[in-house]
Amino acid sequence: MHVIITAVGSAGDVHPFVGIGRTLAARGHRITFCASAAFAPLIERCGFEFLPLGTREEYDEVMADPALWHPRTSLPTLWKTIASTLREQYRLLEQACDDETVMLGSLWAFSARLLHEKHGIPLVTAQVSPFGFWSAAAPSTHPPGTNLPGFVPYRMKRLLLGLIERAFLDRVMAPQLNSFRQELGLPAVKRIISQWISSPDRVLGLFPQWFAPVQHDWPAQTVLTGFPLFDESGFQQMDAELQDFLDEDNPVVFTPGSTMVNSEQYFTAAVQALKQVNRRGVFLTSQPVDPAVSAQGRILVRRYVPMSRILPQSAALVHHGGVGTTALAMAAGVPQIATPFAHDQFDNAARMERLGCGLRVFPPASAESLAAALDKVLNNPDVRASCDRYRALIASGDSACEAAAQQVEALARRATHGTAPKRYQVA
Structure with a gap:
């Protein structure tokens, strides 16, 4: 046909x-x-x-x-x-x-x-x-x-x-x-x-x-x-710098997806939140990010990396609440923090939170709210158990x-x- x-x-x-x-x-x-x-x-x-x-x-x-x-x-x-x-x-x-x-x-x-x-x-x-x-x-x-x-x-x-x-x-x-x-x-x-x-x-x-x-x-x-x-993983190669960064320890990944946000406010809050929880990060965005953000070696910035390639070596994912990103995080068993902005993002985030796989933080997300949410999802055994459960359920x-x-x-x-x-x- x-x-x-x-x-x-x-x-x-x-x-x-x-x-x-x-x-x-x-x-x-x-x-x-x-x-x-x-x-x-x-x-x-x-x-x-x-x-x-x-x-x-x-x-x-x-x-x-x-x-x-x-x-x-x-x-x-x-x-x-x-x-x-x-x-x-x-x-x-x-x-x-x-x-x-x-x-x-x-x-x-x-x-x-x-x-x-x-x-x-x-x-x-x-x-x-x-x-x-x-x-x-x-x-x-x-x-x-x-x-x-x-x-x-x-x-x-x-x-x-x-x-x-x-x-x-x-x-x-x-x-x-x-x-x-x-x-x-x-x-x-x-x-x-x-x-x-x-x-x-x-x-x-x-x-x-x-x-x-x-x-x-x-x-x-x-x-x-x-x-x-599907996330283009079959068409994209992981660059060596990013792979070395992931191999050192599991970072927190931040992505606003296609959503247009105040990138200066968003990533400034993300940098401060990472400092508070003592974690490294990867920022996935097509929007401009201050080059000084990655100057200290604690954060890498990339335009796009397929989620299925990066999430297995990630500690947590902070994202916009898109259903595809939510599903890929569940498939990888990675705790999530959703910061929904519009469209179906609020609904996807609510369903993810009800399933126990992470938390919602409503925008504009502050460094304090992101850090508190990260502390909870990274250290709560119930979140880990839910992530493991739904990873096993996802075909x-x-x-x-x-x-x-x-x-x-x-x-x-x-x-x-x-x-x-x-x-x-x-x-």
């Missing part, structure tokens, strides 16, 4: 789909991958046909916008970017489709969902984190002060979430989405996130049941696969990718046998 994969977002959104794509390719299928042009080197190295969306410069500009990383402005900012590329992406995907096509799309792959409606092309939508599921039974965790109390009855939660969706989410997204739908001859939609966004064919949760059990108000066609733990990333690939293949067989919507017909 011909699988068109659409992954919209940062590396944390794209990497799981690259892992699944590599597995599908190994199983003999043709892969076309649509993502930001920023991922061209990675996608082309995998041997996929690549449909670049926008330019690298445009991607960098979006990711550098502070509004994308503020809880109050993150969704409107993100939607502005998605809406601006909606037509371009739709045309790219439409032109790539043939009569053997099955699509796999991420949370924001709206164009794939539109093609499914317009042409009946089989579609699997996949959520990299539980945050992507709109649920009153188990509401996602948001920034402090914005969460529904646990004692609120289910019916009230459902009513409140419905009001939020109509008054905010649909109001932000529906005008531009429905304008394009009208151009395509499709009727207007509402309840975009809770109902429309999920493919009626199949929905995947790219995480295990113990991280987030399936809820009764999730789509009935949902299947959980486990974490696809390999390959097995999760295999599970996802099998679901895509199952949909293709169903479409071939005529039990799915009509197939796309090449003109």
Whole structure:
């Protein structure tokens, strides 16, 4: 079959789909991958046909916008970017489709969902984190002060979430989405996130049941696969200086991920926290860091190192709360401190903390709060026991990718046998 994969977002959104794509390719299928042009080197190295969306410069500009990383402005900012590329992406995907096509799309792959409606092309939508599921039974965790109390009855939660969706989410997204739908001859939609966004064919949760059990108000066609733990480790070599640094003793790794933070404040606090707990550190960031930070030999700064290469020799990980980073730390059995900023990070951090694998520190994190959290996770036997427990429970990333690939293949067989919507017909 011909699988068109659409992954919209940062590396944390794209990497799981690259892992699944590599597995599908190994199983003999043709892969076309649509993502930001920023991922061209990675996608082309995998041997996929690549449909670049926008330019690298445009991607960098979006990711550098502070509004994308503020809880109050993150969704409107993100939607502005998605809406601006909606037509371009739709045309790219439409032109790539043939009569053997099955699509796999991420949370924001709206164009794939539109093609499914317009042409009946089989579609699997996949959520990299539980945050992507709109649920009153188990509401996602948001920034402090914005969460529904646990004692609120289910019916009230459902009513409140419905009001939020109509008054905010649909109001932000529906005008531009429905304008394009009208151009395509499709009727207007509402309840975009809770109902429309999920493919009626199949929905995947790219995480295990113990991280987030399936809820009764999730789509009935949902299947959980486990974490696809792809992180470019097969394409990156560890440099000798970093390897020597890791061999000397286990450092604490700090990374804000793709999140744009006040790097001076963030890493100044990190340096002071490391001094207080008498630990060395590795800073993974594309943002500028004062060269004096690494001058004393206690800290190394690197732009990017695959987590699966560095975490096995790390004492702890301080990160932004991205689901991929959280999963890789769990797979390595490394204690975590999450400093969430926006999007699904608050929910991922809360789940990690509930499982006992670390702590949350809400930004802006001070040196004192980071040092206190580090002292707890590095010296608490309960945290160590939880880390060991979930490391043993996490299946390999390959097995999760295999599970996802099998679901895509199952949909293709169903479409071939005529039990799915009509197939796309090449003109």
